[in-house]
Structure formats: structure tokens, C-alpha cells
Amino acid sequence: MQYVCTKCGKHTPVTTMSPTCECGGLFELDYTPPAWNPALIDQKEWSLFRYRRFLALDGNAWRDVTMGEGHTPxxxxxxxxxxxxxxxxxTLSFKDRGAATLVSHMKAIGVKSCVQDSSGNAGNAVAAYAARAGISCEIFVPEGTSPSKIRMIESHGARVNVVPGTRDHCADVCRAKVKSEGAYYANHVYNPxxxxxxxxxxxxxxxxxxxxxxxxxxxxxxxxxxxxxxxxxxxxxxxxxxxxxxxxxxxxxxxxxxxxxxxxxxxxxxxxxxxxxxxxxxxxxxxxxxxxxxxxxxxxxxxxxxxxxxxxxxxxxxxxxxxxxxxxxxxxxxxxxxxxxxxxxxxxxxxxxxxxxxxxxxxx
Ligand SMILES: Cc1ncc(COP(=O)(O)O)c(C=O)c1O
Ligand SMILES: [Zn+2]
Structure with missing residues (x-):
């Protein structure tokens, strides 16, 4: 499977550890799901992976990652x-949906450690699913983030960095680390x-x-x-x-x-x-x-x-x-x-x- 750059149109294999195209453009998946057909739903799977035939996923890594997320009443x-x-x-928020598929992809391509910035919920979700997948994790949150979100992130063994200033500044600090240290950016905005x-x-x-x-x-x-x-x-x-x-x-x-x-x-x-x-x-x-x-x-x-x-x-x-x-x-x-x-x-x-x-x- 390939990413396609939203800026220059260049293709890059999804196995890349880079968060963006060489030109700095954000990635999109070069993927079109098959036409919707209820017969393609896995009726025996009680998580969002029951729809996996319509999701861009590589292999079966999701089986070790899923915690039954999705199917909310x-x-x-x-x-x-x-x-x-x-x-x-x-992890008590809708971000479990995205974290489950992102971390499944990360496990499939052999990511060992990751960083992420978040107002709390996406960080919570990535920390939990990464822990499950055996991937170490560091989360950047802005000052003022609810203490219960921070405690939850830490409970999964992730390191939390509380960054003074706005949510946008927190993202800048995390992205600087991605750039300088080449860390895998398990980010809900960048990663398709x-x-x-x-x-x-x-x-x-x-x-x-x-x-x-x-x-x-x-x-x-x-x-x-x-x-x-x-x-x-x-x-x-x-x-x-x-x-x-x-x-x-x-x-x-x-x-x-x-x-x-x-x-x-x-x-x-x-x-x-x-x-x-x-x-x-x-x-x-x-x-x-x-x-x-x-x-x-x-x-x-x-x-x-x-x-x-x-x-x-x-x-x-x-x-x-x-x-x-x-x-x-x-x-x-x-x-x-x-x-x-x-x-x-x-x-x-x-x-x-x-x-x-x-x-x-x-x-x-
Ligand atoms: C409870 C809640 N609602 C809405 C949002 C907004 O999500 P997004 O930034 O993906 O639009 C977030 C993001 O963290 C959130 O935690
Ligand atoms: Zn590009």
C-alpha cells in the first residue's frame, strides 16, 4: 500500500517511518475500498474491525491490538x-477508533517507539493501544490538560511531557522532536x-x-x-x-x-x-x-x-x-x-x- 502526498502527489510506501512526504506535504492513503456490501462485514468480530474489508489495513496485526473498540450504542x-x-x-473517548487502526499499522510495520501530541484523549488512546502492542510511547500535552487524562496516559507506561502555552505550541514542540530525533509520529492529524x-x-x-x-x-x-x-x-x-x-x-x-x-x-x-x-x-x-x-x-x-x-x-x-x-x-x-x-x-x-x-x- 502507498501514501500519496497531498501537496506534490508523490507516492511513498506506507512502511515509511517519516511523518510527511519529502516535500513536507501531508500523506493521504492511495486506497479505495470495495463497494459497500453487508456480506463483507465480519459478523463474528465485535469491534470496528468487523468492517476491516473497507479499511486500509495491513495484515492481521490488529488482532493483537484490538480491545473491542467501536460498536458504541x-x-x-x-x-x-x-x-x-x-x-x-x-480509554473513554472516540479516539480509540483511530488509535486502534493506527497502532495496528504501526505494529504491522515494526514501529518500536512513538511520540504524539494531544489535548489528552488522543494521547490516552495512543498510549493504551501502544502499550498493548509493546510499543513505547511519549505524549506531549498542553498545560491545563485535565489531571485525570494525564494520570490515565501515565498508567499505560507512557512518558508525559506537559508543555507550557497553547495546544498549538504543544504540537510544535512535539513535531520539533519528531524532526530532530526521527521519532515515529503516532499522530491523529498526520497519520492517515x-x-x-x-x-x-x-x-x-x-x-x-x-x-x-x-x-x-x-x-x-x-x-x-x-x-x-x-x-x-x-x-x-x-x-x-x-x-x-x-x-x-x-x-x-x-x-x-x-x-x-x-x-x-x-x-x-x-x-x-x-x-x-x-x-x-x-x-x-x-x-x-x-x-x-x-x-x-x-x-x-x-x-x-x-x-x-x-x-x-x-x-x-x-x-x-x-x-x-x-x-x-x-x-x-x-x-x-x-x-x-x-x-x-x-x-x-x-x-x-x-x-x-x-x-x-x-x-x-
Ligand atoms: C472530547 C473531544 N471532542 C472533540 C475533539 C476534536 O477532535 P479533532 O481534533 O480530531 O477534530 C477532541 C480532540 O481531542 C476531543 O478530545
Ligand atoms: Zn510531496
Missing amino acids: IIRLDDDVMLKMDYLMP FFYEGMKAYIYETLEQLGRIPANIVVPVGNGTLFIGVVKALEHLLASGVIEKFPQIIALQSENCDPLYQAAQEHMPHAAHVTPAPTMAEGIAIGVPMRGDELLDMAYRHNIVFVRAPEDKILQARAKIAARGVYCEHTTAANYAAYLAYCEEHGSTPDTLITMCGAGIKSDH
Whole structure:
């Protein structure tokens, strides 16, 4: 299997230890899944690897890595909203999807150690799956990251570096280490194998509901779920399983909204913003590395960007908790943004919202 560079189009074998093309461009997988066909689902596998025929994967390394991630329930919040309970995974967030496929790839190509930067959840997930695969791991998190996330990362034997400053600066520090020491960058933004796992969010939804809901709310910091969802829906569309794209409602924080701002003007590049502190730490990404790609996808499919009002996040969290679901602040921002969308567009039934992080992770 090959990567293709998003900048110069050069092909590179996926066995490379390099995080980018020689030209500095980000990789994409040169991979087209077979047409969607339920007969290709492995009905005996109770993890997202049941869809492995539609995921770019090398060999059977995933068997030693999987912890049964995926297959999260879809429950009702109210008449209009369904919640996909994506924090019901081994490390309590939706990042297990991508970490499971990325670490499976890393094991398949013989990676022995890795580094990663994260607001906490992706680092948690990579640390856990790397431990399982016998790969040593070092995680960079920004200052202010919830102590419970840090404790979880350390519990898997990973080294944690808390970097003063913003989330974007934390990524810069980690990338400098990747460059100077040639460390394998197990990163959810750079490495396309991460997105492969995120695609299963849509495949599961189709299998569980027997259809795709009219509206899908997706948080966007670096856009890992966003890219996975769009890729899987494009796959279902090309396979003739769905006739039209659902309305994707992509949300950013009111205090950090480079893609929202760009989309208002139909600009091809993320806007320059100065992120202000937000409770939605998971989406506090001022410089999304795949910003052009995300905006291109958004314009292709009439995706709407919405901002989660900062002063409505706790209220949204309380409303969800009153229905029995305890999610983290960033996750509550999804619901706060949905309510803001409804204020503007009227009631929006048949909506799926991800419960992407567990509440105990953001109890600061
Ligand atoms: C709970 C939660 N929601 C949303 C996001 C945003 O994900 P992404 O940066 O891949 O868009 C994150 C990222 O860490 C997160 O932890
Ligand atoms: Zn290139």
C-alpha cells in the first residue's frame, strides 16, 4: 500500500517511518475500498474491525491490538436527538477508533517507539493501544490538560511531557522532536491510518439504524472524526447505499474558530485566529494542519459550521446529565452548538450527536 502526498502527489510506501512526504506535504492513503456490501462485514468480530474489508489495513496485526473498540450504542436524548455513545470505549473517548487502526499499522510495520501530541484523549488512546502492542510511547500535552487524562496516559507506561502555552505550541514542540530525533509520529492529524478507524462511526450507524440520519453533528478541532465521517459517507454514496449526503453540522468553539471564520467567507484556508481559553479543550485548535482539506470537504458537501457558545457549555452538559449521560465539557459543546443551530434554523429532528468523551475526564 502507498501514501500519496497531498501537496506534490508523490507516492511513498506506507512502511515509511517519516511523518510527511519529502516535500513536507501531508500523506493521504492511495486506497479505495470495495463497494459497500453487508456480506463483507465480519459478523463474528465485535469491534470496528468487523468492517476491516473497507479499511486500509495491513495484515492481521490488529488482532493483537484490538480491545473491542467501536460498536458504541445509539440512544435517544429526546424526540429529535440521538446520541452515539462514543465514550463507551476502553480509554473513554472516540479516539480509540483511530488509535486502534493506527497502532495496528504501526505494529504491522515494526514501529518500536512513538511520540504524539494531544489535548489528552488522543494521547490516552495512543498510549493504551501502544502499550498493548509493546510499543513505547511519549505524549506531549498542553498545560491545563485535565489531571485525570494525564494520570490515565501515565498508567499505560507512557512518558508525559506537559508543555507550557497553547495546544498549538504543544504540537510544535512535539513535531520539533519528531524532526530532530526521527521519532515515529503516532499522530491523529498526520497519520492517515488514524482516519481509517474513524470511518467506522458511520458504518456502525448504518448497521445499527439501518439508515443514515438526516443530520450529523461533528466536533472539529483537527477534524479526525470529521474526515472519517466524510470519507465513509462518500464511500456509501459511491456505493449507492445513500442517495444524498446528510446535513453535517460541524462545530468549533466560539473562542477558537479558524474554520468557522473561513467558511463564512468561503475561503480556501483556515482563518488566522488567536485562541482564547475555552472549556472545550478538545477542539481548541487554532491551526488545523489539514485545514484546506477540511474546508474543501465542507464546500463539497454543503457542510455548515456552527460555534458552541462558551456560556452554554455547562448548561448543555447538565441537560445531557439529567438524561443519565455524563460527558466531558468538549462533548457538551456538541449539544450546545446543536441548540445554537436550532435557534437559527428551527427544530432539527433526526439528528445524531457524538458523545465523544466521558465526563470524569474533564473534572478539573
Ligand atoms: C472530547 C473531544 N471532542 C472533540 C475533539 C476534536 O477532535 P479533532 O481534533 O480530531 O477534530 C477532541 C480532540 O481531542 C476531543 O478530545
Ligand atoms: Zn510531496
